[in-house]
Amino acid sequence: MSAAxxxxxxxxxxxxxxxxxxxxxxxxxxxPMVTVSIGYEETNAIQLMRGDRGFFEGQNPYPPTxxxxxxxxxxxxxxxxxxxxxxxxxLKSGKALIGVDLISAAFYLLSGxxxxxxxxxxxxxxxxxSASVQYRYGFVDTPVVNYYFDILKTAIEHxxxxxxxxxxxxGGAAWAAFITHDIDNLYSAWKAPAKAALRRxxxxxxxxxxxxxxxxxxxxxxxxxxQQTVSAHGAKSTFFFLPEHRKAANGTPNADYRYxxxxxxxxxxxxxxxxxxxxxxxxxxxxxxxxxxDAEQICHFGPTGQGLRFHYLSWExxxxxxxxxxxxxxxxxxxxxxxxxxxxxxxxxxFQPFNFALGKAADFLExxxxxxxxxxxxxxxxxxxxxxxxxxxxxxxxxxxxFGGVCTVLWHNENFDPANKHNxxxxxxxxxxxxxxxxxxxxxxxxxxxAIHARQNS
Numbered sequence: 001m002s003a004a005x006x007x008x009x010x011x012x013x014x015x016x017x018x019x020x021x022x023x024x025x026x027x028x029x030x031x032p033m034v035t036v037s038i039g040y041e042e043t044n045a046i047q048l049m050r051g052d053r054g055f056f057e058g059q060n061p062y063p064p065t066x067x068x069x070x071x072x073x074x075x076x077x078x079x080x081x082x083x084x085x086x087x088x089x090x091l092k093s094g095k096a097l098i099g100v101d102l103i104s105a106a107f108y109l110l111s112g113x114x115x116x117x118x119x120x121x122x123x124x125x126x127x128x129x130s131a132s133v134q135y136r137y138g139f140v141d142t143p144v145v146n147y148y149f150d151i152l153k154t155a156i157e158h159x160x161x162x163x164x165x166x167x168x169x170x171g172g173a174a175w176a177a178f179i180t181h182d183i184d185n186l187y188s189a190w191k192a193p194a195k196a197a198l199r200r201x202x203x204x205x206x207x208x209x210x211x212x213x214x215x216x217x218x219x220x221x222x223x224x225x226x227q228q229t230v231s232a233h234g235a236k237s238t239f240f241f242l243p244e245h246r247k248a249a250n251g252t253p254n255a256d257y258r259y260x261x262x263x264x265x266x267x268x269x270x271x272x273x274x275x276x277x278x279x280x281x282x283x284x285x286x287x288x289x290x291x292x293x294d295a296e297q298i299c300h301f302g303p304t305g306q307g308l309r310f311h312y313l314s315w316e317x318x319x320x321x322x323x324x325x326x327x328x329x330x331x332x333x334x335x336x337x338x339x340x341x342x343x344x345x346x347x348x349x350x351f352q353p354f355n356f357a358l359g360k361a362a363d364f365l366e367x368x369x370x371x372x373x374x375x376x377x378x379x380x381x382x383x384x385x386x387x388x389x390x391x392x393x394x395x396x397x398x399x400x401x402x403f404g405g406v407c408t409v410l411w412h413n414e415n416f417d418p419a420n421k422h423n424x425x426x427x428x429x430x431x432x433x434x435x436x437x438x439x440x441x442x443x444x445x446x447x448x449x450x451a452i453h454a455r456q457n458s
Contacts, residue, residue, distance in 0.1 A: 005119060006286075006318040011359030013056050015040070018107040021361055025110065025351050026149050028455045029404070030164040036156055045094065046155045051080035051101035061118035063108060066137060069100070076147050077137050079105040089151055096155035102148045109133075109346040110145050111354035112335075115317040124252070124312050125286075129339035140342035141396045146349070146403040166404030167455055173441030175401045178367060178408040178448065179230055179432075180238045180333065182279050182309065185256045185414050189219035220414045227269040229416060229425070233432040235442035237274045239413075240309050243297035244281035254281045254311060259297055275444045278308040278329075285314040285334075288323050295327060306330035307445040309410075313338050313369070321355045321362045329364050331445050333408055336369030339381050342396055344368060348405030350452050367448055370396065371431075372410040377422040386422055390430045401438055406448060 019039065027033060038046045055063055066077035067084050078100045086099030107113070120131035134140035153164050169176040223239065230237045242255035266276065278298045284291040295308075308329055310320075315334050324332050335344045335353075345351065345368060352361040375381050376389050384392055400407045409431065416425050435442075443451075 005121065006316065008059060008117065008318065010059070010116070010356040013356070013359055015052075017359060018056065019103050021111065021354065022103050022106045024361070025145075025347075025349075026152060028452060029146070029149055029166065029349055030153060031167050031455075032162070032164070034156055034160050034162055034164070036159055038152070038156075045159045046096045046098065046152070048098045048101055048103060049083050049086060050104075051082040052104040053080075053082065055080065056104070056107075056113075059117050061114045061116075062133065066105075066133075067100075071147055071151060074142070074147060076142070076144055077133075077139055079108055079133075081105075089155060091155070091158045094159060096158050098151060098155060102152060106145045106148045107354075110351060111356075112317055112345060113354075113356075116356050125314060125316065126312070126338070127315070127317065129337040132337070132344075134337075134342070134344070134346065135340075139346070140337065140340050140344075141399070142346070143343045143348040143399050143403060143405065144346040146347060146399070146405070150403075167451075168404070169406075169441040169451065170443060170447065171441055173439055175404050175438075175440050176406045176443045176448070177235065177435045177440040178238070178333070178406055178443055178445070179235045180240060180309070180408065180410050181226055181413050182240045182242075182311070182410060183223070183255070183413055184242060184253075184279075184311070185412075186221045186223075186262065187218045188256045189414065189417060189419075219417045219419065221265075222413055222416055223265050223269050226413050226416050227272050227274050229428075230432075231272060233429075233436055233442075235432065235435075236444050237269070238277060238444050239269070239274060240277050240279035241298060242279045242281055242311060243294045248282035250282075252282050252312065275446065277306075277445065280308050280310040280314070282311055282314065285310045285320045285323070286316050288326055291323055291327055295329075306449070307367075308332055308334075309369070310334045313372075318356075321353050321364075322357060325355070325363045330449055331365040331367055333367040333369055333445070335366055336372060336408070336410075338372065338375060341371040341375055341382075341393060343370070348400045348403050348407075350406060350448055365449060365452055367406060367408055367445065369408045369410055370400070371407070373412055373415045373423045373428070376427070384423075386427055389423065389427050390434060393431065394434070397434060397438070401440070406443070407435065407440065 037044045040050045063079050066079045067081040068075050069078050069088050080101040088099050090097040115127040122128040129135050227237050243259045244254040245258050247253050284294055313334050337344050350365050350367045353366050355362045376384050411428050
């Protein structure tokens with residue numbers, strides 16, 4: 001728990017607000033658009049059982065323990081299920097009755113209610129995976145909201161007689177992949193091996209490593225190699241650059257380079273179609289002035305898109321959404337758990353986070369982060385063996401493909417170093433081969449924005 005958290009200041013969230021927020025995202029997930037009445041009254045063609053029982057009028061971060069029900073051969077958690085004896089879905093002539101409160105459950109997960117109202121934060125000021133309902137009830141790798149939508153889809157198809165399909169991506173692909181790289185370090189590959197040699201009093205090895213450092217390019221000074229590797233898989237890279245090289249006040253490192261001095265490195269990768277976005281430095285997720293300064297550096301020294309990801313996946317749910325909107329970023333791609341791959345908001349499609357201070361959806365688009373290289377092999381995280389990585393990720397990837405979602409991958413440039421045998425180039429290659437063999441469309445942030453805006457206007 002942190003004493004420095006911003007105060008809670010939520011606007012009321014009405015039933016109508018929750019219904020509109022959830023249905024807006026449902027309509028973006030399927031086509032064609034259909035008109036049918038959905039709500040809690042008997043007069044609705046699709047009627048839901050109300051189960052929130054005043055929960056959203058309070059400030060409890062956690063609802064009662066969910067029930068477990070089966071849908072599509074998957075056991076799912078259902079929050080606000082006050083009538084467990086009712087069938088999950090009852091189809092009648094011209095009407096469908098959903099026996100759970102799908103709207104309240106979907107709103108709770110998708111909006112990030114638990115994060116906003118919880119006081120739990122880790123040493124980096126982040127809402128920790130261990131405090132989440134995804135951890136507590138074991139469903140971080142299941143896009144539960146997409147399954148809720150599938151139940152609603154079945155009800156709508158019955159009432160209207162019109163089949164709904166998940167929307168397609170570029171080239172008619174059933175799902176998509178967004179390949180990204182946070183550029184935290186370019187010149188530090190030598191440090192850990194040199195320090196290790198010195199600790200062993202291996203002066204010969206230490207001397208060799210120092211000689212290499214002063215006479216050859218650093219192994220992490222590899223942006224062109226990263227771009228070429230990704231391009232060889234038919235994909236496009238998106239680089240997130242850190243404009244701040246000074247450490248944060250608490251000692252947390254930012255970049256090991258000065259952004260204006262690496263501009264010359266960008267010409268070739270930009271010509272190859274790589275996108276450059278902002279990697280907001282430590283403190284920018286809660287400080288508008290710092291975020292504005294960082295954004296100006298990126299825009300001044302090179303072409304950029306409209307997106308960002310915060311360093312260390314920093315995100316303060318009580319302030320960050322408003323800052324992102326205030327500075328007019330079109331998309332963010334921070335929201336994933338550092339500790340585990342999967343779905344932080346239990347959804348595998350881009351969505352608009354909820355601004356609790358205003359009681360409405362944020363303007364920017366969140367492209368959820370599904371898998372980060374550090375998560376897979378890190379002393380504080382999963383510590384998977386190299387051969388365990390792709391098998392561990394495969395069920396999550398299958399879920400994204402099933403629901404026509406976007407798989408966002410973060411693979412740092414430093415982990416393209418051939419010396420990394422744990423979560424390095426070989427493991428990246430295996431993941432990319434899986435995506436290619438399953439016909440994922442490779443997209444960047446701007447293309448995702450265009451696709452989602454087209455869905456909103458269709």
